[in-house]
Amino acid sequence: MEAPAVNTPRILGRREAMPVSVRLSDFDRSMLSGDLGEAPRFAMSVVVRMAEAVGASDLISVEQAHIDACALMSRSNLDFVTRLADAGGRVRVLTTLNMVSLDLQHWARLGVPRAFAEQASTIAAAYVRLGCVPTWSCAPYQGYLTPRFGQQIAWGESNAVVYANSVLGARTNRYADFMDVCAAITGRVPDAGLHRTENRRGDVVVRLPDEDRSAWTSPAAWAALGYLIGELVGTRIPVLDGLPAPATGEQLKALGAAAASSGAVEMFHAVGITPEAPDLETALHGGTAADNLVLTRRMLRDAWDRMSSVPAGEPVDAVILGCPHFSYAEFAELAEAIREVGSSRAHPGVQLLVLTDSTAHALASRGGLTDEIARFGATIALDTCPFHSPIVADGAKSVMTNSGKCAYYAPGELGASIAFGTLRDCVRSAASGVVTREESPWARR
Amino acid sequence: MGETVIGRPIVPGEATGTVLRSARAISLWGGVDPQTGEIIDPHHDRCGESIVGRVFVFPGEKGSSTGSAVLLELARRGLAPAALITSALAPVVALGAIVAEELYGTAIPVILVSQDEMAELADGDRLRVRVDGTLRRATPLE
Numbered sequence: 333m334e335a336p337a338v339n340t341p342r343i344l345g346r347r348e349a350m351p352v353s354v355r356l357s358d359f360d361r362s363m364l365s366g367d368l369g370e371a372p373r374f375a376m377s378v379v380v381r382m383a384e385a386v387g388a389s390d391l392i393s394v395e396q397a398h399i400d401a402c403a404l405m406s407r408s409n410l411d412f413v414t415r416l417a418d419a420g421g422r423v424r425v426l427t428t429l430n431m432v433s434l435d436l437q438h439w440a441r442l443g444v445p446r447a448f449a450e451q452a453s454t455i456a457a458a459y460v461r462l463g464c465v466p467t468w469s470c471a472p473y474q475g476y477l478t479p480r481f482g483q484q485i486a487w488g489e490s491n492a493v494v495y496a497n498s499v500l501g502a503r504t505n506r507y508a509d510f511m512d513v514c515a516a517i518t519g520r521v522p523d524a525g526l527h528r529t530e531n532r533r534g535d536v537v538v539r540l541p542d543e544d545r546s547a548w549t550s551p552a553a554w555a556a557l558g559y560l561i562g563e564l565v566g567t568r569i570p571v572l573d574g575l576p577a578p579a580t581g582e583q584l585k586a587l588g589a590a591a592a593s594s595g596a597v598e599m600f601h602a603v604g605i606t607p608e609a610p611d612l613e614t615a616l617h618g619g620t621a622a623d624n625l626v627l628t629r630r631m632l633r634d635a636w637d638r639m640s641s642v643p644a645g646e647p648v649d650a651v652i653l654g655c656p657h658f659s660y661a662e663f664a665e666l667a668e669a670i671r672e673v674g675s676s677r678a679h680p681g682v683q684l685l686v687l688t689d690s691t692a693h694a695l696a697s698r699g700g701l702t703d704e705i706a707r708f709g710a711t712i713a714l715d716t717c718p719f720h721s722p723i724v725a726d727g728a729k730s731v732m733t734n735s736g737k738c739a740y741y742a743p744g745e746l747g748a749s750i751a752f753g754t755l756r757d758c759v760r761s762a763a764s765g766v767v768t769r770e771e772s773p774w775a776r777r
Numbered sequence: 778m779g780e781t782v783i784g785r786p787i788v789p790g791e792a793t794g795t796v797l798r799s800a801r802a803i804s805l806w807g808g809v810d811p812q813t814g815e816i817i818d819p820h821h822d823r824c825g826e827s828i829v830g831r832v833f834v835f836p837g838e839k840g841s842s843t844g845s846a847v848l849l850e851l852a853r854r855g856l857a858p859a860a861l862i863t864s865a866l867a868p869v870v871a872l873g874a875i876v877a878e879e880l881y882g883t884a885i886p887v888i889l890v891s892q893d894e895m896a897e898l899a900d901g902d903r904l905r906v907r908v909d910g911t912l913r914r915a916t917p918l919e
Contacts, residue, residue: 378875385787385871385887404846406811408853412880488842508845508872596839744807 354383354522355390363518371421375517382511388522394504396479397427397516398472400488401509402459403720405433405452412510413458416517424519427464428472430489431657431689432456433720435713436468442713442723452721464516468715469689471585471657473500476691481607484527486515490598491589491656491737497599499584501607503527506598526599532608533617534601536565538625540574541632547773548576551586552754553636555736556772557627558587560635562595564625571601571615579605582661589656590736629774636772639739639752642730644767647681648751649728651762652718654687655738662755663688663696663705669759670708678709679765683725686712709762719745732761782894784862786910788874790886793915794859797831798900799823804840805870811850814858828858832904834895837865848873852883860886860906864895888912 352364362368363376383391401409434452435442460466467475472487473495479485479502487493487504488511496502505525507515515521525531538561547553561570570591579602591597601609609615642648653666666686678684686705688696693714696702702712718724718738724731724746731742732751739752751767760768800822803809808818814829829851838844848870851857857877861870866889874885886906890898898904898912905915 374879378872378879381788381875382868382872385875386866386868400842401846404843406846406850408849408880409846411853412849412876415880490842506842508842508869510845510849510876511868511872 352380354380354388356380360391360520369421370419371416371517374416375421375514376520378511378514379518379520379522383522386522386524388524390523391520392484392523392527393519394484394486394515394521395425396477396483396485397423397425397512398430398485398487398489398492399427399459399464399512399516400430401513402429402456403431403433403717404509405448405455405720410451410455413455413462413513416513417458417461421517422463423516425516426477427516428467428469428475428477429459429464431468431470431717431720432715433717435716435721435723437714442711444722448722462517467689467691469657469691470717471659471689474581474657474659474692486512486521488512490592491585493598494588494592494600495585497526498588498601498606499581530617532599533569533619534571534609534615534621535568536623536625537571537573537612537621538627540572540627541629542574543629545576548583550754550773551582552734552752553773554583555586555590555734556632556636556639558590559594559639559736559740560627560631561600562591562593562597565595565597567596567598569599569601570597571603571609571612571621573603573612575602575605577604580661582659585656586736590740593737593740633772633774636752636774639736639750641749642751642767644769646767647730647765648732648761648767649681649730650683650685650724650748651732651758652685652687652724652738652742653734653755653758655718655733655735657692658686658688659692660695660699663692663701664699665755666759667701667704669756670704672756673759673763675763678762681765682762683728684708684710684762685718685724686710687717688712688714690714732758732767734758781911781913782890782897784888784890784894784910784912786886786908787866787871787889788885788887789908789910790860790884790906791908792832792860792884792886792906794830794832794904796834796898796900796902796904797823797826797828798834798898800836802837802839803835804838805844805847805873806841808840809847811847812854814851814856829856831858832860832862832906833858834862834898836895837863838867838870842869844869845873845876848885849877849880852877852881852885857883857885860888862888862890862895862898862912864890864892
């Protein structure tokens with residue numbers, strides 16, 4: 333470590349005025365000193381203090397950010413973003429926004445109270461004032477601003493983080509809410525964690541059972557695998573060996589979102605599928621794994637069963653699709669499933685909710701898919717999340733979903749019991765009003 | 778505990794308070810009510826207790842990266858814990874404490890100690906947290 337310079341930078345306003353131990357560029361110092369304004373000073377002091385907290389000795393530049401903090405509905409979030417926006421703060425890098433706690437266009441129709449809507453809209457507008465792109469999407473990797481392989485980025489939102497690291501090969505840690513904002517304003521983050529090559533090495537090799545390709549067709553199968561992986565590996569980086577290539581973006585999205593919910597997985601490798609794992613050796617950076625797990629068909633079947641607490645034949649109150657936000661391909665699959673089921677309309681006792689962002693919705697609409705889905709009785713909500721916005725019907729006690737993430741969070745966030753199944757199972761259940769499920773892909777055969 | 782424990786100040790600050798000790802990692806989001814400071818996660822060993830004004834001792838964080846916002850909202854309401862002591866790096870908690878100080882001027886020291894040192898901190902101990910990370914027993918008047 334260098335000897336401290338004579339004019340060691342200090343963080344203004346910090347009561348202890350401790351000298352900074354992190355190496356800073358001249359531009360970093362200008363931000364920290366307040367010469368460039370209050371917003372960069374505030375953001376840079378948070379970045380530097382976080383670097384100290386995690387023991388990083390350097391900062392690195394990021395080229396893109398994705399902010400999750402905009403989803404929060406609280407007075408302190410409003411205070412935070414207002415302080416930065418009123419000080420003239422602007423993001424320095426391309427910054428996309430996660431969902432907000434409101435469908436900004438259709439909130440009244442969805443039954444959201446006006447006072448809630450006004451505060452959520454104010455928070456949303458303040459993030460746009462900072463210069464962020466109003467994507468309002470929890471699946472920013474499906475958009476047109478997708479990061480490139482090897483790019484250093486600062487993303488929030490656990491499912492987006494695991495997708496960026498694993499599937500795109502971009503580099504980010506799972507940034508806490510508000511750190512994402514400070515990274516966007518400064519363009520800088522501590523040089524630590526998954527930004528560094530050596531920390532992207534696989535920790536645990538997970539061998540999958542020999543399966544017929546057909547077992548892996550449905551993204552729900554990948555969600556169940558992700559759910560199990562999250563439970564088994566926690567924060568470590570798993571190397572999945574034995575998945576059929578090629579995999580679709582929707583399958584990998586389902587896997588990552590579930591693993592980041594039941595565990596804290598920020599990155600996985602899938603041998604022959606993800607870009608940093610052309611083979612097992614490369615995924616392990618030429619070394620050996622700290623741990624090896626062998627998954628059996630029975631373990632996968634048990635995980636699938638464990639995700640549901642509502643048995644077949646019981647009533648369904650709500651069906652939630654689009655967690656994370658639905659893609660064009662998922663809209664197409666939903667429309668096809670509706671045609672196959674052959675029922676003209678969902679059961680009147682079931683709320684069928686599809687979450688997506690405006691970009692995917694515009695494409696699906698242009699493709700004629702949304703009309704078909706709406707005629708079946710589905711409500712398509714834009715920009716938002718059923719856990720942050722009061723759009724799920726009061727009294728929905730049993731929720732069906734094809735999402736591992738939704739299956740994990742709905743019991744706590746909505747107080748609901750879960751029926752988990754494929755997209756087709758969800759449509760059948762919506763039509764009949766009771767849980768209707770095929771056997772899991774790993775049922776005894 | 779002995780006379781003092783020397784921890785690493787992840788977020789430096791001064792505080793005095795009574796220890797609430799927990800055996801399990803916590804996710805502040807979904808784990809602590811941001812309006813009351815009560816632990817609400819039914820899987821947590823101190824569920825039903827309040828962290829308001831306490832020196833909350835916990836072995837690490839887990840779960841949501843939105844936990845920082847829960848700590849910030851507690852600070853806004855004047856319901857922050859006095860200090861947080863953990864035996865594993867807790868970036869989400871640390872970020873919440875840093876932003877609380879920058880935004881509201883509320884100091885919530887976050888101190889990293891070893892597992893052995895953490896074992897010496899007993900529930901109900903009255904502790905004084907120093908800016909250099911030192912923890913020592915507080916006299917009743919402090």
